[in-house]
Amino acid sequence: MEIGLNHYLILSTILFAIGLVGVMRRKNLLLLFFATEILLNSVNIAFAAISHYYGDLTGQMFAFFVIAIAASEVAVGLGLLIVWYKRHGTIDLESMTSMRG
């Protein structure tokens, strides 16, 4: 039975949903970063699928750039996380309320 574009789209949406759940449930920031990774990957699948079914490479280009951004994002994110950890000794989400109000 032929795999259509919709299958891939549904798959990426499910993954996106799981990523969202992860983002919202996690209190520990590191695991939250994991969830964002899932979000990004689900989007990549969608891009790849679309570019494949429409024979157009733009989708893949986007995928590349998404990966590039993800990588740099993780780098900077972890750096920040380390600095935060040094100052506060914890990377628990509750502690980050200095931007209140």
Next chain:
Amino acid sequence: MLDHILSILIFFPALAGILGFMIDKKSIRAYGIAVGFVEFALSLWLWFAFDSNVSGMQFMENLPLIPSFGINYILGVDGISLFIIILAAFFTMIGIASLTKTKNEKNMIITLLFLQMTMIGVFSALDAIVFYVFWELSLVPMLYIIGAWGGPLRIYASIKFFLYTFAGSLVMLVGMLFMAYFFYQATGTWSFAILDWYRLILPESFQLWLFVAFFFGFAIKVPMFPFHTWLPYAHGQAPTIGSVILAAILLKMGTYAFIRFSLPLFPDASVFFMVPIAVIAIIMIIYTAMVAYAQKDVKQVVAYSSVSHMGVIILGTFALNVEGISGSVFLMIGHGVVSGALFLLVGVIYDRRHTKLMSEFGGLAHVMPRYATIFGIMLMASVGMPLTINFVGEFLSLLGFYEQSHILTLLAGIAIIVGAIYMLSAYKKMFFGNITKDENRELKDVNKRELLALIPLSIITIWLGIYPKPILEPINNSVEAVVQLMHNKSTTVEAKERIPNVSGIVISKTSTREAH
């Protein structure tokens, strides 16, 4: 000097108020009374110079403020607003004169002078924006008087008073802006002058919406039925002088504005809304009278009674004929005098016993005969006895409205019954019976300072009841002009026949002596 008398009347108290800061504490009262007296003398001179046969505006002043939008500082006075201005000046003078020992008296007197400025400003302004500015400014001094010198719940009462009226007047401002925009669309020039607006004939659908907008602003100020709950709190918590000025003058702004704005600008809408507003007025009359009957605190009785009287005034205003409207204007002045006096009387007993609960008093007539007689006169005036000032107003208002609908007037007529019930039962609880509480036994009767305020008020109540002509004549001329304007401006057929064509009626002034 005469053609700028209105500006002087407005800004003289304000200037005196500012100078008042320099006066030291001990002689501030004398200063206040002097300023009040000068202001009252000026207003009497205004009355003296006023030509009562002219029905239009007199002593007009025009100073461009923001010419690009047609907002200029226009003042003018006619029969309708003349006497309320004099009343405002009179009550401020009497208020300051009969001011009891209050803490930081200097601020009180200065606030009163500012209040006077705003009051006279409202009644003489003929430009919508200038009117609106004074309308809002009048809230501020009142807020301080209630908030600073009031009773236990004063903060709640003053904020409620301020926000409530302010919210209403914002809706009114929107209405004014729309009105100016329609005027601009129609004539191509911007103008906020009321007299220009009088010439603008709007289609009925616009009139309805604008009427509703203005109605909110004025209904809260009057206060009309659903919006009246701020009044008992305001009166309950305000000091005596605050209640006097609030009841005597501030309540009249709403009804005066109805006659100055709503009726002439939107004649068809007034006819359209006449019956619902009359129903509200009847509810106001009977409902608040019954609530007044259930009160335990004498000041609340008087507060609710003034809402009931305002109901009759609204009824008279929406009779949309000369008798009705001049009756309602007269009742405004009458109610101002009577309810002002009643609040002063309540103040007298409050200063002696520091309580307003009627159960605390009983058999005061034995101890304070003069107080009882003056209260009796004011009671009779408030109930609407003939030969008192209120009767003339109520009689004409009800007479006027009878032309519009018989049943509603019959219902409104219940006012004189329920009015008698709550006033008499209050009088009985306070003055009749034996003295039960021993604090009442050695109460002193009214002293000279209180009499200084009460005697003139009683004289006016009786004099204007017997011979209302000097006041009724100018009112009548100006009201005829307004009704004539409404008749010409009204577009719908129903409005044409509801509003009588005044020029058609030849005033049969020929007294019966010639008739014989």
Next chain:
Amino acid sequence: MEKYLYIALFAPLVSSLFSALFTATPKKQFVGIVASFLIFSAFVSSYILLGHIMDGGEPIHVEMMTWMATGNLYIPFGFVVDQISVTMMMVVTLVSTIVHIYSIGYMDHDKGFNRFFAWLSAFVFSMMILVMSDNYAGLFIGWEGVGLCSWGLIGFWFHKDIATWAANEAFIMNRIADLGMLIGLFLVYWNTGTLQYEGAFAAFAQLDTATLTWIGIFLFIGAMGKSAQFPLHTWLADAMEGPTPVSALIHAATMVTAGVYLVIRSNELYSLIPHVGLFIASLGAFVALFAASMALVNRDMKRIIAYSTLSQLGYMFAAAGLGAYWVALFHLMAHAFFKALLFLGAGNVMHAMHDELDPFKMGGLKKVMKWTWIMMTIASLALAGIFPFAGFFSKDTILEAAFAEHHMVIYGVLLFTAGLTAFYSFRLVALIFHGEERYKIFGIHPHEAYRFMLIAMSPLLILAMIAGVFQAPFFEMVEEILGAAEYHIHSHVTLWIMLVGTQIFVGLAILYAYKKYGTWSSVPDGSSKMENSFIYKLLYNQYYIPYAYEEYIVKPYNEISEILWTKVDQKIVDASVDGIAGFFYSAGENTRDMQSGNLSTMLKWMVAGIIILLSLAVVFGLAARYSGEIMAILSGLGV
């Protein structure tokens, strides 16, 4: 002639203001004297005016100044002295002069002596305005002024709680009637364009009967309140709390007759609407019987006389209703004299009995108070309508009028009531003056009233006896204005039978009363069978009407107003306003925790935002896609 009009009108005002000056000060004898003198001067000028009118003089018309003039309405302070008003002026000033002199003696121990005269003279002044005014508005001024003074006088002894309650009840009940009157005034104004009597009466002819009926009914409602007719009658009995001179003047002679005066004054209106007249007559007859029945069993001397006044008022309204206006006016005049005499006599007895009112506790006062006994007996004879006295000429003419108009039912009721009247008035006289001195049980030693009080009462005594003589000149004076028709019963025989028949019937009633109560010895204490019978209890409690008013009008009014205040005003109207304010406050409060810095909640709000945007995208997408079909559906709905 205008000079006398002004004296008659303003003398009472001057006396009232003069005595008002001394209200706060203790008793001053001269205040009473000066007041009485001024009222006497008003009486003299009224007498001169009467003379002027009697010998065919023109009615004097005077207009002082404009009162109200707006738009089409023009009300002057106008006064007219014509046949009707001069008679009323005579009655009012005569009775009030006598009452003023009487009360100098009656009130001499009272602390509020000066205040009493101030109120009494103010009452006379407002009564004069009521009577002399030439327009309905002036009449209304007098109407309310009289109500105010009766409030002041009933509640004169304001330390007594019942008195002030009675005063308030009287005032409020009068106000209810005044509302009807006010509506009548408006009707007159809007239909005839003026409130002046001549203008209004001239215009009445052109009006259709429907409006005329409405005007007649509303004016009669006003009259009903003031003259205490059926539904609004309970205040009269309670008004006896006031001092006796007050009851004599106000609740016997002058104020209660104001209603009759109104009907007589607007006779041209009521003659145009005979069916309303018939209603008035039947109501009058009913009230006559109703009041007389209540007087039969009452145990309070002043209330018995009050009910007899109510009954006689019923007679007057019956006469006026039937169109016999001059008869009503004549009966009004005669009644004023002997009823005032009766009341003042009762005042003497009350003083002697140290304010004891129950006739059963008196008895045998004939020996001690001889003159008062004579006066009260003659007054009662006049009241009963025995031949030589005034009552016969006025009351029997009413019976003749009813008979001539062929209203047999009314005639029968009035005849029966005449018998009842005779019975209860002589029951009273017998109990007080004859029989055993029951007052000794209570240790009271009565004394005759002051000499000058008795002298003051003597004119009334003479008038009660000879008033009948005036019937002929009175008729001839009033004929031209009141369109008085001479009631000729076709044959003299029936006339004689009727007259003699009533005399016998009334005589029998008197004898029966004497027989039953002449030798009364014990003081009934409610144990006897008769006192527990249903009828006795019904009549004694005035048919339970006051109880019904209290239970079904006054109490619910209190409860409703209490509910209105606590529930409606505070809970609904006020709460709704605070509710709006509260709503804004709580809305602000909730949104505040969006910025609480708690990242996870913020994330949730972010996702919620995403969802909202997505759903909007879906909705608008769908809308764009299917816009054609959607418009078709919406227009179908007539949006």
Next chain:
Amino acid sequence: MFEAVAFYLFAFLTIAMFFITVTTSQALYALSALAAGMIFISGFFFILGADFLGAVQIIVYTGAVMALYAFGMMFFDTTREVKEKKGNKFIVVGLATLSAVLVVAIFAAPMLSSNVLALYPAIEGAGNTQSVGLVLFTKYLIPFEVAAIMLLVAMVAGIVLAGKKMDLSLTLLNAEEIEQMDAEINKKVLS
């Protein structure tokens, strides 16, 4: 037919792995599950013919990013139990599923999917990597350079942020020094 089986297999495995990453309380399991998930996603890329992309995915993502996370995890001593927030699951799950449903509705609905037109049709015959290189260096040259700069910046930032006081190695310190350092940190935290 073979392709369908592969797709469903990989789909099921990816969803399972990511589900574990999201719900597990053990950080280690989460990391390893995430890495496995990444591999399966590269599997998808290969199914879809985007070979170069699949390779990049494995190298960059699974290799570099996962390695970074491993270091991060060790550094933040999150090896122990990770306490989850108690908040009611209903909102979280509810919101997520709702958004998923909406996204599906948008794509599945016939509205948008019909009018997507291909902008750069791939040249048939040429290998995927070749065509990717061709497009990347003609059309997307500027974004490519910008991406390069971005990565550079990220690298520098990473070093600067994490590099401070890296010379201090906890393992070499003895106990008191650690307490003293902890006290110092707490003092700073409380200030």
